[in-house]
Amino acid sequence: MKKSIEFKLENSLSQQCYEQLQQEIVQGILRPGEKLKVIPITQRFNIGQSPVREALSKLSAVGLVCMEENKGFSVAKISEQDIRDVYKVFTHIETTALSWSIKSGGEQWQADIVAELYKLSLVECSEQKVAHTLWAERNYHFHLALIAGCQSPLLLNIRHQIYMKFDRYCQMSYQLSQSSLHNNYECHKQLADAVLQRNIKEAKKLMAHHINAPREEIIKLFQQHKAF
CATH class of the missing domain: 1.10.10.10 (Winged helix-like DNA-binding domain superfamily/Winged helix DNA-binding domain)
Incomplete structure (x- = not known):
């Protein structure tokens, strides 16, 4: 004992x-x-x-x-090659999991997406100053809800491991001004709508754009401050 x-x-x-x-x-x-x-x-x-x-x-x-x-x-050190590789791999995994979820997700999966989007909207549509940790937590759970219906624990586990490196790079460009939060909500709302309508092509397109939008900015920051 x-x-x-x-x-x-x-x-x-x-x-x-x-x-x-x-x-x-x-x-x-x-x-x-x-x-x-x-x-x-x-x-x-x-x-x-x-x-x-x-x-x-x-x-x-x-x-x-x-x-x-x-x-x-x-x-672990940071390199431009690794940034590009992580974004490429994460985009592939995330859009694959999203596609599988749209095909396999049931009513509870849909309800969870609606619930997580609502909780995220309370942060992204707020007129008050938002703590980064609160936004990051709700953003994470919203994205997790989108792919939770894929019915592949192995894929979700691989995604979790890649996400940690992906999130490390995301942290380099996070800006929590109210305008950027409101823009984020519009992207999240469009993405959720496409997923709930089971429009795989549109959902994958929106997800890929959402993931990669800050990539070049992050690479630029890395090139300017290689010591960080």
Whole structure:
């Protein structure tokens, strides 16, 4: 019984460490190329080396951390080639999952899209200043609702892993002025309408454009500030 409790606790600590480091990498708090030394992280989170190493290994598996023999762990660097590759792959996965969802999604899937769009509209159509974290959370759940009907756990798992790298680049260009939020809502509304009408061709076209709209701006930012 004692070993089981320790194992579950260690898994929980590892997951908490993983999620916190993931968030800090995606948000740019931990910079590309920055060393991730195990001992300082154990001291920061007040946990042992084993859960820290497990968390760093998981981050390495999804491409957010690099692990080099005799050099340890560091935050994955950014390159123009990787930005283009991530956008290309994510667009393909997202539009594929969307297409499958339109073909297979039922009434509950449709209801979830309507519900998530409404919750997102409360943020994107608000006249009040919006916290980025609130918008990001609702935007994520809306997009997840669109593809949740694909009936492929494997595809959704692959999508989740690619999304972490995709979101890292998205964070570089997020602007939460009211005008950009209102424009975002119009895009989201058009996308939801096409999906609910089961118009696969239009939905895939809108999704691809929505994903790739900021890509060149992100590449331009990278070229101007290669150290970030």
